[in-house]
Amino acid sequence: MKLHLSPAPHVHSPQTTRALMLNVLVALIPCAIAGVYLFGFSAILLMLVSVLSAVAGEAIIQKILGQKSRINDMSAAVTGLILALNLSPRTPWWVAMAGSLFAVIVVKGLFGGLGDNFLNPALAARAFLLVCWPRYLTTWAAPLAADAVAGATPLANPAGYTLGQLFLGNIPGSIGEVCKPAILLGLVYLLFTKTITWQIPVYMTAFTGVFCALMGGGFVESMLSGGVLFAAVFMATDYVTCPMSTKGQIVYAAGIGLIIALIRKFGLYPEGVTFAILLMNVATPIIDRFTKRRVYGYEDNKKKEAKANG
Amino acid sequence: MSSNNTFRGGVHPLHGAHEGKSPTRGQAVIDYTAETVTIMMGMHLGAPSTPTVQVGDHVKLGQQIADPVGFLGLPVHASVSGEVIAVGPVQSVMNPAAMAVTIKNDFKDEWVDTLEPLGDVETCDPTKIVPAIKAAGVCGQGGASFPTHVKFAVKEGQYCDTIIVNGAECETHLTCDHRLMLEQSKRIVDGLRAAMRALDVKKGVIAIEDNKPDAIEAMRKAAEGRDGVEIMPLMTKYPQGGEKQLIQVVTGREVPTKKLPLDVHVIVLNVSTAKSIADAVIEGKPLITRITTVTGHVVRPCNFRVRVGTMVDELIAECGGYSIPEDQVGKVVMGGAMTGFPCPNTTHIPIAKANGGVVVYSEEESKDYDEDPCIRCGRCVEACPIGLNPYKLKYFCDAGDMKRAGEWCVMDCVVCGSCSYICPAHRRLTSSFKAMKDKIAAEARKGKG
Numbered sequence: 108m109k110l111h112l113s114p115a116p117h118v119h120s121p122q123t124t125r126a127l128m129l130n131v132l133v134a135l136i137p138c139a140i141a142g143v144y145l146f147g148f149s150a151i152l153l154m155l156v157s158v159l160s161a162v163a164g165e166a167i168i169q170k171i172l173g174q175k176s177r178i179n180d181m182s183a184a185v186t187g188l189i190l191a192l193n194l195s196p197r198t199p200w201w202v203a204m205a206g207s208l209f210a211v212i213v214v215k216g217l218f219g220g221l222g223d224n225f226l227n228p229a230l231a232a233r234a235f236l237l238v239c240w241p242r243y244l245t246t247w248a249a250p251l252a253a254d255a256v257a258g259a260t261p262l263a264n265p266a267g268y269t270l271g272q273l274f275l276g277n278i279p280g281s282i283g284e285v286c287k288p289a290i291l292l293g294l295v296y297l298l299f300t301k302t303i304t305w306q307i308p309v310y311m312t313a314f315t316g317v318f319c320a321l322m323g324g325g326f327v328e329s330m331l332s333g334g335v336l337f338a339a340v341f342m343a344t345d346y347v348t349c350p351m352s353t354k355g356q357i358v359y360a361a362g363i364g365l366i367i368a369l370i371r372k373f374g375l376y377p378e379g380v381t382f383a384i385l386l387m388n389v390a391t392p393i394i395d396r397f398t399k400r401r402v403y404g405y406e407d408n409k410k411k412e413a414k415a416n417g
Numbered sequence: 418m419s420s421n422n423t424f425r426g427g428v429h430p431l432h433g434a435h436e437g438k439s440p441t442r443g444q445a446v447i448d449y450t451a452e453t454v455t456i457m458m459g460m461h462l463g464a465p466s467t468p469t470v471q472v473g474d475h476v477k478l479g480q481q482i483a484d485p486v487g488f489l490g491l492p493v494h495a496s497v498s499g500e501v502i503a504v505g506p507v508q509s510v511m512n513p514a515a516m517a518v519t520i521k522n523d524f525k526d527e528w529v530d531t532l533e534p535l536g537d538v539e540t541c542d543p544t545k546i547v548p549a550i551k552a553a554g555v556c557g558q559g560g561a562s563f564p565t566h567v568k569f570a571v572k573e574g575q576y577c578d579t580i581i582v583n584g585a586e587c588e589t590h591l592t593c594d595h596r597l598m599l600e601q602s603k604r605i606v607d608g609l610r611a612a613m614r615a616l617d618v619k620k621g622v623i624a625i626e627d628n629k630p631d632a633i634e635a636m637r638k639a640a641e642g643r644d645g646v647e648i649m650p651l652m653t654k655y656p657q658g659g660e661k662q663l664i665q666v667v668t669g670r671e672v673p674t675k676k677l678p679l680d681v682h683v684i685v686l687n688v689s690t691a692k693s694i695a696d697a698v699i700e701g702k703p704l705i706t707r708i709t710t711v712t713g714h715v716v717r718p719c720n721f722r723v724r725v726g727t728m729v730d731e732l733i734a735e736c737g738g739y740s741i742p743e744d745q746v747g748k749v750v751m752g753g754a755m756t757g758f759p760c761p762n763t764t765h766i767p768i769a770k771a772n773g774g775v776v777v778y779s780e781e782e783s784k785d786y787d788e789d790p791c792i793r794c795g796r797c798v799e800a801c802p803i804g805l806n807p808y809k810l811k812y813f814c815d816a817g818d819m820k821r822a823g824e825w826c827v828m829d830c831v832v833c834g835s836c837s838y839i840c841p842a843h844r845r846l847t848s849s850f851k852a853m854k855d856k857i858a859a860e861a862r863k864g865k866g
Contacts (some may be wrong), residue, residue, distance in 0.1 A: 116834035351795035
């Protein structure tokens with residue numbers, strides 16, 4: 108009999124990195140199905156290319172850097188799928204591939220791999236594509252009509268669509284972000300499996316609505332248009348790049364909402380979600396620093412020792 | 418009878434499986450008397466005691482066989498009557514050469530009459546209570562084995578206004594305290610009353626997790642009509658029975674960093690410790706038995722009342738042996754899953770005063786995971802009952818950076834295991850903090866000496 112000698116604890120929660128990433132993939136399925144239904148075959152192609160190139164890119168960079176291959180943790184697949192769902196269905200496949208490779212190699216791999224990237228890889232890649240090939244990223248397709256001419260998105264033409272259309276997704280936009288019921292289904296799954304907590308999605312969506320309304324936009328319209336809801340559920344909640352504490356997450360969500368509203372009102376782009384989240388990703392370390400929990404037995408974080416009361 | 422009394426953070430290990438307690442919670446305690454016992458000299462925190470018997474000596478039950486050493490020292494007593502057959506080092510769970518006295522049982526159970534019974538806890542002389550506790554070799558039986566009489570050493574300017582009896586039993590698998598509360602409820606209350614009278618404390622609280630409604634009921638009944646004793650149900654959550662958490666929940670006070678419970682006027686005693694205090698005061702009996710839960714992959718999981726020094730392998734055999742093929746046994750752990758110590762390559766190890774359980778794990782349950790990179794998910798931060806940042810602290814500890822680990826409060830870590838339990842990347846957080854704490858403590862001792 109050979110007994111193991113590993114230290115306590117001797118049991119472990121069933122949650123593993125891989126299981127959490129798989130939960131995210133499962134939660135993305137409704138969005139993917141809705142995207143294929145609305146935009147057809149090109150959506151499938153983009154998702155496949157994006158996921159495969161993200162996984163391949165991760166394998167390559169880990170090989171080059173001499174790291175242990177970690178593609179089994181599924182984080183690259185999540186990045187690839189999220190990026191694809193963030194693209195216009197009319198995006199050429201090679202643009203999606205370039206984005207995926209940029210995400211896993213430059214944003215993630217070169218900064219140390221999973222856990223060490225300070226930007227959300229999918230969002231940073233989207234920003235990269237937006238700068239390099241703006242035309243492809245802002246050419247939209249009308250839903251449910253494979254070859255229809257591009258229409259203006261609700262952000263460019265706010266009066267053109269009803270709330271019902273905005274909610275159901277019968278509007279031009281990115282593959283995964285238009286159909287709100289599918290996103291909400293994903294959110295319920297993520298909450299039910301305790302993959303994420305409710306704070307960031309709820310606060311970010313609400314703050315976006317409030318700040319946009321304060322700047323003259325419609326409260327509900329601004330929450331339902333563009334990628335707000337999709338980003339609030341799947342991207343702002345990225346563990347690596349969001350603050351740890353609930354207090355910090357509220358600050359972070361409020362910051363994202365404010366920046367979205369500012370970009371939409373004053374910025375060059377009609378959207379603003381991508382840059383808003385990226386900017387708050389950068390602010391995360393400092394938010395974490397100022398929202399640390401008080402340690403038991405100390406009066407506050409300045410390490411004064413607690414007075415004995417009673 | 419569910420309760421909302423709790424602290425912030427914590428985890429729910431084995432929650433779907435009733436914390437692993439279901440096989441033994443209904444098992445009444447059965448006596449097990451070993452043919453030989455191997456009584457270790459270092460069963461308490463503090464310097465090991467010095468044996469006062471030699472091979473060939475005949476000892477009676479309860480006879481003192483070792484003298485205390487130093488401020489944290491405790492005497493040790495024979496847990497069987499019979500002949501001393503060995504005095505020397507044996508393998509213990511932590512120490513490959515722990516000094517011990519081995520006694521062959523003559524099964525006569527002749528009591529020695531050196532300790533004076535004080536009688537009824539409500540009427541006995543309160544000044545004699547703490548000396549009686551020390552003479553009986555009572556140490557904390559919840560895990561840390563702190564000598565109990567030292568907890569009662571109130572210094573100039575200090576006072577105690579609340580004594581908490583810890584019946585939370587938040588560790589997984591163990592039901593020894595649960596059974597004790599059901600079967601010896603009155604003795605526990607007696608022990609608490611003795612402790613209260615020794616220090617003239619007016620308030621005693623017996624705190625029990627709400628997954629033991631029958632124990633809460635039994636203790637309520639036993640406490641009826643007793644001065645200042647109340648029962649407090651607690652939410653079932655690990656580490657509810659941690660000393661700092663318990664004080665926070667019961668009194669609303671926090672033990673300041675580097676201080677002891679007495680600095681916030683509280684003393685915490687495990688239920689088994691309270692019972693030992695009662696035995697010492699009422700009957701003059703030293704601490705020579707304890708209840709141990711033997712569970713996991715054994716044929717018949719049981720709660721035993723064993724003589725201190727009984728071997729683990731004997732108890733496993735008494736449970737009908739392993740319920741899985743022997744080559745499938747992965748780990749035998751002394752204690753619960755969150756803080757227990759694994760037996761080193763043998764189960765021929767004696768039970769000490771603070772061993773509440775033996776749990777057998779299969780090979781499948783014991784497999785080691787590789788550490789994956791931290792994904793900053795924040796689960797460890799949420800789970801830490803102390804409010805530390807385990808994910809960050811680990812970088813400093815792994816790098817051996819004692820200064821920054823100290824700044825990030827590693828010494829306040831209670832080593833409960835919650836962060837390691839919850840980490841999806843299987844990072845061994847707790848053990849790296851434990852190693853750093855030991856290193857800093859060793860460094861501090863070096864500085865002094």
